[in-house]
Amino acid sequence: MSHFLYRHRFYISRRVVQILILTAYFGANAYGWTFVAGNLSSSVLFGLIPLSDPFATLQMFFAGAVIATDILVGAIVVLFVYSIIGGRFFCSWVCPVNIITETAAALRRRLAVQEKEHALTFSRNIRYWVIGISLGLSLLFSLAAFEMISPIGIAHRGVIFGFGFGWFFLVAIFLFDLFSQKYGWCGHICPLGGFNALIGKYNLIKVVHDEEKCIYSLACIKVCPEVQVLNMVGKYSAPITGAGCIKCGRCIEVCDNDAFHISIVSLAEQLKERS
Amino acid sequence: MSKLNDDKRRVFLQKIVRGVGYGAFGAIVWSSYLSQSQANNLILRPPGALSEKDFVSTCIRCGMCVEKCPYDVLELSTISDKVSIGTPYFTPRTDACRMCPDIPCTSACPTGALDLPSVTTNDDLDINRARMGLATINTQTCLAYVGLQCTMCFQACPLTGDAIFLEKERNERTDMHALLKPVVNPDHCTGCGMCEHACPTATTSIRILPLAVTQGDIGSHFIVGWEEGDESRLVDTSKDVTLDRTPRNKRSALDNVNDEDGILDDILGGIDK
Numbered sequence: 157m158s159h160f161l162y163r164h165r166f167y168i169s170r171r172v173v174q175i176l177i178l179t180a181y182f183g184a185n186a187y188g189w190t191f192v193a194g195n196l197s198s199s200v201l202f203g204l205i206p207l208s209d210p211f212a213t214l215q216m217f218f219a220g221a222v223i224a225t226d227i228l229v230g231a232i233v234v235l236f237v238y239s240i241i242g243g244r245f246f247c248s249w250v251c252p253v254n255i256i257t258e259t260a261a262a263l264r265r266r267l268a269v270q271e272k273e274h275a276l277t278f279s280r281n282i283r284y285w286v287i288g289i290s291l292g293l294s295l296l297f298s299l300a301a302f303e304m305i306s307p308i309g310i311a312h313r314g315v316i317f318g319f320g321f322g323w324f325f326l327v328a329i330f331l332f333d334l335f336s337q338k339y340g341w342c343g344h345i346c347p348l349g350g351f352n353a354l355i356g357k358y359n360l361i362k363v364v365h366d367e368e369k370c371i372y373s374l375a376c377i378k379v380c381p382e383v384q385v386l387n388m389v390g391k392y393s394a395p396i397t398g399a400g401c402i403k404c405g406r407c408i409e410v411c412d413n414d415a416f417h418i419s420i421v422s423l424a425e426q427l428k429e430r431s
Numbered sequence: 432m433s434k435l436n437d438d439k440r441r442v443f444l445q446k447i448v449r450g451v452g453y454g455a456f457g458a459i460v461w462s463s464y465l466s467q468s469q470a471n472n473l474i475l476r477p478p479g480a481l482s483e484k485d486f487v488s489t490c491i492r493c494g495m496c497v498e499k500c501p502y503d504v505l506e507l508s509t510i511s512d513k514v515s516i517g518t519p520y521f522t523p524r525t526d527a528c529r530m531c532p533d534i535p536c537t538s539a540c541p542t543g544a545l546d547l548p549s550v551t552t553n554d555d556l557d558i559n560r561a562r563m564g565l566a567t568i569n570t571q572t573c574l575a576y577v578g579l580q581c582t583m584c585f586q587a588c589p590l591t592g593d594a595i596f597l598e599k600e601r602n603e604r605t606d607m608h609a610l611l612k613p614v615v616n617p618d619h620c621t622g623c624g625m626c627e628h629a630c631p632t633a634t635t636s637i638r639i640l641p642l643a644v645t646q647g648d649i650g651s652h653f654i655v656g657w658e659e660g661d662e663s664r665l666v667d668t669s670k671d672v673t674l675d676r677t678p679r680n681k682r683s684a685l686d687n688v689n690d691e692d693g694i695l696d697d698i699l700g701g702i703d704k
Contacts, residue, residue, distance in 0.1 A: 184498060194493035194494060194498070194541075197491045197517075198491045198542070200495070208491065208541070209491075212491055212492075213491075216489065220488055221489040222489065222543065226541040293458065293465060297462070297465045297469060298488045299515070300488070301465055303492055304516055305461065309517060310509075310510060313492070317494055321509065321510050322510045322511070
């Protein structure tokens with residue numbers, strides 16, 4: 157049992173953090189708790205620190221809205237944090253949709269759905285195109301386009317304020333991820349994930365691979381939601397610098413020989429790694 | 432070598448074109464939903480809201496106004512409501528705005544979509560400046576207009592006497608009673624909806640409609656001459672007025688009468704024009 161807990165130490169901590177954050181927001185609305193208010197689009201922490209989704213703010217700018225100081229400061233605070241710990245940290249530790257898609261992925265492994273080759277495969281770069289399209293549509297419709305359909309917003313607002321028919325959308329994503337495309341939403345389409353990846357690309361906290369300890373079990377490859385970032389596994393020792401890494405820690409916990417560890421990697425080292 | 436390059440180019444072009452195809456498909460489906468989510472002029476917004484179009488683009492959909500509403504009057508729209516998703520609104524028939532003097536909803540807004548200065552007088556919050564909508568009375572079903580005693584809306588109104596006042600009129604039918612007809616004064620009505628909530632008819636006979644739907648505008652063609660300063664409305668109107676004048680008929684009166692269909696014009700080839 158303790159072996160199971162150890163093998164899932166990040167997985168369980170992430171679920172706990174995600175659910176605690178959801179509870180805090182839910183409680184703010186339902187019971188008037190004061191340490192956080194709002195939702196993932198824009199919040200106020202401890203009644204003082206503004207937090208705003210930089211991608212939503214950018215869309216609002218494209219939609220022609222006057223960006224208020226609170227929102228701008230909130231977006232800068234978030235950008236600052238993301239540039240240090242990585243934007244996709246949000247995806248694995250905060251985002252409620254992550255719970256849905258990782259459950260779908262786990263079930264997919266259990267049902268062995270991914271063993272077959274599929275005719276329909278998506279490029280992981282779709283998300284960057286979706287960013288472009290959502291900014292274009294924001295300009296065209298004077299609306300923050302992605303926020304209108306964002307399952308993250310639907311899920312989070314749903315938990316806090318009630319779903320309506322919004323949960324249809326979440327079921328659709330679950331089924332898409334389960335049967336159609338592995339990590340389809342989070343790893344291929346979600347423009348928020350793409351945006352967070354871009355702004356947090358040179359963050360300082362990285363998972364580092366140690367090739368000498370690698371036992372070629374490929375356990376990490378099997379569980380990683382963004383396998384393209386693990387291109388060095390078994391070949392050479394390097395920090396995982398790919399923007400896609402969501403810092404979920406799955407590779408660390410599933411490795412039988414501790415070939416991965418978390419480390420602070422300075423910007424200079426990262427740039428040297430690239431060349 | 433050149434064959435290899437050709438193949439590469441073909442694959443490259445195919446990828447581009449396929450991407451354009453996916454993108455166009457996605458963008459069109461997405462747009463059709465977005466056009467549903469655009470400004471809807473039939474929605475009542477919290478106090479101080481910008482015009483619907485600006486509101487929908489400025490609101491970041493954080494729901495803090497809804498959280499702060501002490502009476503849970505405000506609701507946050509979901510995907511199934513016919514309101515731009517994630518935005519606050521209220522339905523007076525279900526529950527009306529209680530006009531909190533500290534305006535917690537507007538004060539909580541981080542984006543300015545709920546504009547605090549628009550409900551502030553001399554640095555003090557003044558909820559009575561809110562213009563969420565305007566009460567409109569259906570005089571065919573309003574009990575007071577029909578001839579029954581009611582005054583429910585008059586009593587429910589937080590600005591009673593100003594926003595709704597009673598017009599006393601002789602009841603022609605009985606010749607001994609009075610009709611106490613409620614009348615809304617748009618100068619004072621905030622659109623809080625207490626009247627609509629209180630109206631006892633099966634379907635409400637006094638209804639809050641958003642200002643975009645109810646508000647008229649005299650425009651610059653008419654002046655109420657006997658009211659001092661009414662011409663000040665014309666100050667900002669444009670000076671270069673283009674008159675839509677019918678061009679003067681150049682034909683002789685006789686031709687004009689005898690040749691209504693313009694046959695002569697064709698024959699003469701427009702000589703006398």
